Amino acid sequence: MAKEVFGYNIDFLKQVKKLLKEANIASLEIEDGENRLIKISKKTHPEYSAAAQTIIPAQPHPHSLQQANAASQALSQAVPVSKESAYSDEAKYHKIKSPVIGTFYESPVPGTPAFVKVGDTVSKDSTVCIVEAMKVMNEIKADVQGKIIEILKANSASVQAQEALFIVEKA
Amino acid sequence: MNQIISLLLNQENYLSGQELARKLNLSRTAVWKQIHKAKEAGWKIESCRKKGYKIISSPKNRIIHEIVEFYFKNKLPFELILLESADSTNEAAKRMLLSNKEGSFLVTAEEQTAGKGRFHRKWESQKGKDLTFSLCLSLDKNISELYSFTMIAALSVYEVIASYLNDQSALLKIKWPNDIYYDGKKFCGILAETFAEDNIIHHIIIGIGININSSPTMETAISLKSILGKEADRNQILSEIMRKLQENLLSYQQGKFEAVYKKWKAAVLWIGKPVKLLVGQEAHYGILTDIQPNGALLISDSGKESVFYSGDLSADFLL
Numbered sequence: 001m002a003k004e005v006f007g008y009n010i011d012f013l014k015q016v017k018k019l020l021k022e023a024n025i026a027s028l029e030i031e032d033g034e035n036r037l038i039k040i041s042k043k044t045h046p047e048y049s050a051a052a053q054t055i056i057p058a059q060p061h062p063h064s065l066q067q068a069n070a071a072s073q074a075l076s077q078a079v080p081v082s083k084e085s086a087y088s089d090e091a092k093y094h095k096i097k098s099p100v101i102g103t104f105y106e107s108p109v110p111g112t113p114a115f116v117k118v119g120d121t122v123s124k125d126s127t128v129c130i131v132e133a134m135k136v137m138n139e140i141k142a143d144v145q146g147k148i149i150e151i152l153k154a155n156s157a158s159v160q161a162q163e164a165l166f167i168v169e170k171a
Numbered sequence: 172m173n174q175i176i177s178l179l180l181n182q183e184n185y186l187s188g189q190e191l192a193r194k195l196n197l198s199r200t201a202v203w204k205q206i207h208k209a210k211e212a213g214w215k216i217e218s219c220r221k222k223g224y225k226i227i228s229s230p231k232n233r234i235i236h237e238i239v240e241f242y243f244k245n246k247l248p249f250e251l252i253l254l255e256s257a258d259s260t261n262e263a264a265k266r267m268l269l270s271n272k273e274g275s276f277l278v279t280a281e282e283q284t285a286g287k288g289r290f291h292r293k294w295e296s297q298k299g300k301d302l303t304f305s306l307c308l309s310l311d312k313n314i315s316e317l318y319s320f321t322m323i324a325a326l327s328v329y330e331v332i333a334s335y336l337n338d339q340s341a342l343l344k345i346k347w348p349n350d351i352y353y354d355g356k357k358f359c360g361i362l363a364e365t366f367a368e369d370n371i372i373h374h375i376i377i378g379i380g381i382n383i384n385s386s387p388t389m390e391t392a393i394s395l396k397s398i399l400g401k402e403a404d405r406n407q408i409l410s411e412i413m414r415k416l417q418e419n420l421l422s423y424q425q426g427k428f429e430a431v432y433k434k435w436k437a438a439v440l441w442i443g444k445p446v447k448l449l450v451g452q453e454a455h456y457g458i459l460t461d462i463q464p465n466g467a468l469l470i471s472d473s474g475k476e477s478v479f480y481s482g483d484l485s486a487d488f489l490l
Contacts, residue, residue: 019456099314099367103450103481133480134318134348134466135289136363136375143368156451158481 087150087167094144095164102133104153104165114155120148121171128166131159146170175205176214176237179226187223232299234279234406242410248417249306250276258285259294260305261364261378268307268374277413279304286380288360297385301394302405305378306416314370318348318466319428321363324377325349326435327415328359331408332381333438335395344440347484348466351381352440355487356393358382383408432464441486446470450482459484 087093098104106114106129116128122142131138150167153159174195179186192199206224210216213230229238234253257263257280264278283303286294296303308320325345332351333340342354351359359381365372382394384402395403419431436442439462446459448470457472468479 022454023456099370100317101480132289134321135361135481136317136321136348136365137289138314139364139366141366141368158450 092170093149094146094168094170096128096140096142096144096166096168097162097164098131098140098159099161100131100133100138101161102131102138102159104155104157104159105130105132106151106155116142116148116151116166118148118151122146122148122168131165140165142166142168144168144170173237175202176209176226176235177240179216179224180237180241182225185219185222185225190223229406233281234302234409238406239410239413242407243413248413250274251413252276252278254278254280256280256282256284259283259287259378260303261287261362261376264305264307264376264378265364268376273309275306275308277304277306279409283380288362294360294380295387295389295392296380296382300385301383302379302381302409302412304409305376307374307376308420309374310372312372314367314372315465317363317365317372317375319423319431319464320375321349321361321377322435322466323416323419323423323431324361324363324379325351326431326438327412327419328361328379328381329438330415330434331411332358332395334411335403335408336398339398343438345435345438346440347462347468353393353398356391358393358395379412381408428464436462441484444486446484446486448479448482448484450479455479455482 087095108115108130114129116122116126122128123145124141124143126142127139128142128148129140131140146168148166149169151165152167153163153165159165175191178191178194188199188202191197191202195202197205206216206218213233215227215229217225217227219225229235236251236253239251240247252267254260254263257278260278260280260283262285263280264276267276267278280303282298283294283296286296286303288294294303306324329343329345329351333343336343336353343358344352346352349361349363350357351361359379361380362378363375364378365375382392383405384396385394386397387394395408422428422431441459442461444459446457448455448468455470455472455477457470457477459468460471460476461469463469466480468482468484470477470479
């Protein structure tokens with residue numbers, strides 16, 4: 001018979017505790033009625049907590065909250081603007097898009113040079129990256145002749161179907 | 172030589188040189204020469220002065236076209252290309268496509284010098300002992316259909332191997348997305364590669380490695396021989412896999428993919444269990460609530476359900 005604590009298998013509780021630790025939770029207590037089952041507390045990293053406080057104050061002042069909202073709105077708009085729409089001129093630029101949802105890989109094998117880097121010239125048949133979904137490796141071709149001027153995704157990032165991966169300046 | 176072997180394989184008793192010559196429209200000397208060639212290639216053929224020729228045994232540790240055909244009992248559904256050695260059968264298939272090879276075909280190699288898994292993780296196999304092959308399908312399908320084909324491949328291998336295991340077949344499981352495990356040990360790996368053009372896939376290469384008669388050195392791997400305690404006929408297994416592939420592909424073409432998916436799902440590990448999915452460096456924990464027909468994982472974490480399309484799935488993180 002396995003050991004029990006308040007009616008719970010002790011090995012089970014240990015596993016739960018281990019899982020919660022891995023999940024990077026700063027502080028957590030689980031109680032069953034009056035019995036405390038699990039307590040986890042981590043020292044928070046000083047820099048991290050300071051940064052967190054500036055964005056979301058512990059007791060938000062109405063004014064500062066507005067500011068924070070405005071700032072985050074501006075941020076969420078600013079990112080796509082600088083990335084994609086600057087290249088909306090289709091005569092000049094070509095976007096290499098991912099045909100599938102999956103994971104973006106810049107090189108054929110981890111730790112080896114990327115298929116392409118910014119400044120490289122590509123032809124229609126050049127392989128520019130792999131997008132993997134469910135262990136099917138999709139080799140993505142440039143489909144156009146030109147020069148890579150921007151890489152929009154980091155290695156092993158998730159990508160959506162039809163999401164732009166590269167900007168090519170047409171030759 | 173091929174035709175003589177096929178005729179002899181399908182004959183229970185002796186076949187005379189005269190009869191062979193007549194059936195193949197050859198001279199008796201030509202028949203004799205061919206028999207001699209077959210013996211050199213490793214076939215044991217008994218020749219009896221008055222009765223003729225009879226096959227005693229086939230060359231050991233080889234995949235042989237005529238024997239695969241013999242077990243298949245029909246025209247093979249894909250062209251079968253046998254290679255002695257290849258870097259990997261996926262790479263060999265890719266080169267064949269690049270040199271404008273057409274139609275669907277299946278390439279096997281007795282030996283892979285650079286067998287690979289995902290991200291070129293090494294795939295070990297022993298020369299003449301295991302099955303390493305790639306199925307290249309020529310199709311014009313939307314890329315959203317892609318996963319159907321690797322599901323079909325995994326299910327086909329699973330069904331054939333399960334038929335060899337009898338009452339132990341419950342230990343055989345498919346691990347998402349498409350590997351096969353026996354009692355937690357890797358038995359078969361599948362790696363597909365494709366090249367999409369405008370969201371249409373014209374070809375998919377499905378590489379399949381199955382441990383058959385080898386004795387895997389890695390503790391995390393297992394072969395059919397180590398389960399059954401005896402060697403199995405790779406020619407027969409390959410022919411049975413080709414039959415299952417043909418059947419399951421036909422179901423798909425006839426719009427009955429639902430049936431394939433249901434069988435696949437019934438063999439999949441960990442549905443309803445707590446799992447960990449590693450996507451790049453990021454770990455996601457939760458309950459694997461379902462796997463959809465398009466292969467997407469549904470993982471629920473504190474009531475919030477997320478959909479995943481790639482990553483390394485495991486369930487042993489609790490240990």
